[in-house]
Amino acid sequence: MSDNLNIKKNPLSFQLNVEDFLPADEAEKQELVIMRESVTFWKDGLRNLFRNPIAMASAIVIVLVMLFAFLGPVIYPYDYHYQIRGSENLAPMEYSEAELAAIEAGEEVFPHLLGTDSLGRDYMIRIMMGARVSLIVGLVASGIILVIGALYGAISGFFGGMADMIMMRIVEIIYSIPDILIIIILSVGLKEPLKVYFEGNPMLKSISMLGPSLIGIFITFSLLYWVGMARIVRGQVLTIKEQEYVTAAKALGASSARIIRKHILPNCIGTLIVVSTLQIPSAIFTESFLSFLGIGVSAPMPSLGSLASDAVGGIQSYPLRLFAPALCICVIILSFNLFGDGLRDAFDPKLKK
Amino acid sequence: MLKYFIKRIAYAIATVWIISTLTFFLMNLVPGGPFLSEKAPSPAILKAMEEKYGLDKPLIVQYKNYLSNVAKLDFGYSIKRKGRLITEIIKEKFPVSAKVGGIAIITAVVCGIPLGALAALKRGKWLDKTIMVIATTGISIPAFVVATSLMVYFGVKLKILPTFGLKTPLHYILPVFSLALYPMAYISRLMRSSLLDVIGQDYIRTAKAKGLSGFIVLFKHALRNALIPVITYLGPLTAGILTGSFVIEKIFTIPGLGGEFINSITGRDYPMVMGVTIFYASLIVIMNLVVDILYVIADPRIKLK
Numbered sequence: 001m002s003d004n005l006n007i008k009k010n011p012l013s014f015q016l017n018v019e020d021f022l023p024a025d026e027a028e029k030q031e032l033v034i035m036r037e038s039v040t041f042w043k044d045g046l047r048n049l050f051r052n053p054i055a056m057a058s059a060i061v062i063v064l065v066m067l068f069a070f071l072g073p074v075i076y077p078y079d080y081h082y083q084i085r086g087s088e089n090l091a092p093m094e095y096s097e098a099e100l101a102a103i104e105a106g107e108e109v110f111p112h113l114l115g116t117d118s119l120g121r122d123y124m125i126r127i128m129m130g131a132r133v134s135l136i137v138g139l140v141a142s143g144i145i146l147v148i149g150a151l152y153g154a155i156s157g158f159f160g161g162m163a164d165m166i167m168m169r170i171v172e173i174i175y176s177i178p179d180i181l182i183i184i185i186l187s188v189g190l191k192e193p194l195k196v197y198f199e200g201n202p203m204l205k206s207i208s209m210l211g212p213s214l215i216g217i218f219i220t221f222s223l224l225y226w227v228g229m230a231r232i233v234r235g236q237v238l239t240i241k242e243q244e245y246v247t248a249a250k251a252l253g254a255s256s257a258r259i260i261r262k263h264i265l266p267n268c269i270g271t272l273i274v275v276s277t278l279q280i281p282s283a284i285f286t287e288s289f290l291s292f293l294g295i296g297v298s299a300p301m302p303s304l305g306s307l308a309s310d311a312v313g314g315i316q317s318y319p320l321r322l323f324a325p326a327l328c329i330c331v332i333i334l335s336f337n338l339f340g341d342g343l344r345d346a347f348d349p350k351l352k353k
Numbered sequence: 354m355l356k357y358f359i360k361r362i363a364y365a366i367a368t369v370w371i372i373s374t375l376t377f378f379l380m381n382l383v384p385g386g387p388f389l390s391e392k393a394p395s396p397a398i399l400k401a402m403e404e405k406y407g408l409d410k411p412l413i414v415q416y417k418n419y420l421s422n423v424a425k426l427d428f429g430y431s432i433k434r435k436g437r438l439i440t441e442i443i444k445e446k447f448p449v450s451a452k453v454g455g456i457a458i459i460t461a462v463v464c465g466i467p468l469g470a471l472a473a474l475k476r477g478k479w480l481d482k483t484i485m486v487i488a489t490t491g492i493s494i495p496a497f498v499v500a501t502s503l504m505v506y507f508g509v510k511l512k513i514l515p516t517f518g519l520k521t522p523l524h525y526i527l528p529v530f531s532l533a534l535y536p537m538a539y540i541s542r543l544m545r546s547s548l549l550d551v552i553g554q555d556y557i558r559t560a561k562a563k564g565l566s567g568f569i570v571l572f573k574h575a576l577r578n579a580l581i582p583v584i585t586y587l588g589p590l591t592a593g594i595l596t597g598s599f600v601i602e603k604i605f606t607i608p609g610l611g612g613e614f615i616n617s618i619t620g621r622d623y624p625m626v627m628g629v630t631i632f633y634a635s636l637i638v639i640m641n642l643v644v645d646i647l648y649v650i651a652d653p654r655i656k657l658k
Contacts, residue, residue, distance in 0.1 A: 172364065173364065173368055173371065176364065176638060177371065177372060177634070178372075178592050178595075178596070178633065178634050178637040178638075179592075180592070180596035181372070181596070181630050181637075182372070184618065185375070185379050185626070185630060186375075189380060285495055288497075289495060289496075289497070292495075292497045293599060293615055294615075294619065295618065305497070308501065309497070312501055312604065316509055319505060322501055322502075322505070323502075326498040326502065329495060329498065330490075330493055330494050330495075330498060333493040333494075333495075334489070334493035337492065338489065341489075
């Protein structure tokens with residue numbers, strides 16, 4: 001206190017108290033800090049997301065389904081197109097006579113967890129492969145849609161004027177085309193030409209493994225479904241474009257490409273993530289619909305839709321063959337829908353419909 | 354106003370033209386003609402057949418003929434169902450589909466709107482949560498899963514409802530429900546969020562402050578505006594019901610146009626595929642047009658450009 005400063009002070013004087021002007025020590029400084037650590041957009045969004053139990057539960061389900069679909073077939077001892085003679089139409093966990101004999105002889109035979117189908121193919125692995133096809137379709141399609149839609153929308157919104165008008169007229173026309181009709185016609189029409197194209201081109205062997213109809217589905221999705229994304233991105237860009245920091249960047253002489261890359265796209269990213277996540281279930285939905293009608297993926301590659309479709313005939317004897325793939329589709333679509341809703345609430349509350 | 358309608362109609366025609374062109378060229382891209390399926394006919398017969406259906410002319414001539422015929426609403430003859438005009442087949446089969454689809458649309462709207470409104474009014478309560486859980490599940494189940502599960506449970510296990518054909522009103526229950534579930538769930542979600550949006554607006558507070566009863570505020574002020582997003586959904590809804598009917602008609606063996614369309618695709622009946630596609634596309638485009646007009650009537654705030 002004042003005793004170590006040794007300044008005598010007349011109690012009536014107006015002399016200022018010297019103590020008040022000493023430099024603050026560290027502890028005092030800390031006390032005065034009222035700011036919390038700054039919360040960025042990402043931290044804020046992620047925190048909201050982690051607090052949402054439904055979104056977290058569905059994220060876990062999505063991870064489990066992915067493990068099931070991508071890691072499952074690697075570990076599982078059966079092959080999705082291998083027909084085991086004598087093991088047709090087995091019930092879950094049942095063994096065929098040949099397999100029983102093998103067990104008698106001391107060999108280890110992995111049980112057919114969900115039985116086998118009418119051609120003696122293990123059903124569990126077929127469901128795993130079907131889930132894989134569905135997930136690939138969902139993820140790849142929404143990736144394609146994201147790229148095309150975001151670029152198109154950003155360019156259209158950013159440049160405005162004549163370019164915007166023409167680009168939006170094109171979007172409007174594509175928007176009013178009934179999608180399923182065109183998807184059906186395109187996937188029927190593209191199937192054979194693609195098959196011929198891939199067979200003549202050994203370089204594309206790895207892509208053709210997916211099957212021409214799957215690629216037809218990707219092409220049709222990317223031709224039609226980007227328009228919704230383009231519209232949303234354009235709307236976002238139109239608002240962001242008017243912000244002060246964009247004007248500042250323009251005044252500093254930044255090029256259009258730089259402004260789109262550095263200012264506009266990063267600010268749309270919340271919306272982009274949300275919209276493309278919600279695009280995944282709708283792509284899976286459409287694929288299973290097409291496969292159910294028999295115009296999706298081609299045999300022997302299974303898809304959840306075609307598995308369900310094949311099972312309808314034998315519904316009375318083997319109801320499990322319908323319910324297993326049906327349940328699998330529902331779980332995948334539901335978890336993506338719920339996760340997408342959670343993402344939207346966390347990152348882009350404005351988008352809430 | 355008139356300018357707007359002319360513009361919309363021009364768009365509609367452009368859309369139908371694009372679809373017919375796309376359909377025509379895609380169908381011609383597919384190798385393997387319609388006559389190759391079962392027993393291969395002799396080259397002479399094949400040639401005669403191609404001549405009869407005009408398939409021997411150059412593509413561009415075929416396209417020209419085709420477009421002028423489409424403009425005259427003449428889709429030609431079906432190849433698989435010999436001697437039958439496609440227009441005739443559509444006339445015969447479409448009413449069946451339209452009946453099932455129409456009932457499904459009405460069910461979806463009539464059940465979806467009150468459910469969504471109820472959820473919005475009871476926001477956060479258990480009723481809201483229950484309705485939303487059902488609705489979210491509803492938009493996650495593909496129609497074919499609903500249809501097959503219902504068929505197994507009510508038709509095969511309990512044996513209380515018929516599972517194929519359309520003879521009695523009872524026959525309609527399963528197909529209509531399977532068709533209507535998705536749009537119903539979608540509409541109730543849409544309705545809930547749009548009503549919540551409207552309830553938060555200033556004019557609702559004003560209406561309440563004036564001392565109007567909750568009933569009048571809801572029905573006269575809130576619902577009218579909250580219905581607008583639902584109206585915009587009516588266009589896509591029709592499209593959804595139409596395409597949904599492909600699966601439903603296949604599962605319940607309903608003799609409608611949807612099932613016929615799928616058969617003609619697998620049978621490569623080009624004229625039939627093209628005819629039905631253009632028919633459906635025009636139907637959807639017309640529905641969208643009607644919705645756009647309704648939209649303007651329902652909400653005078655929307656300015657026509």
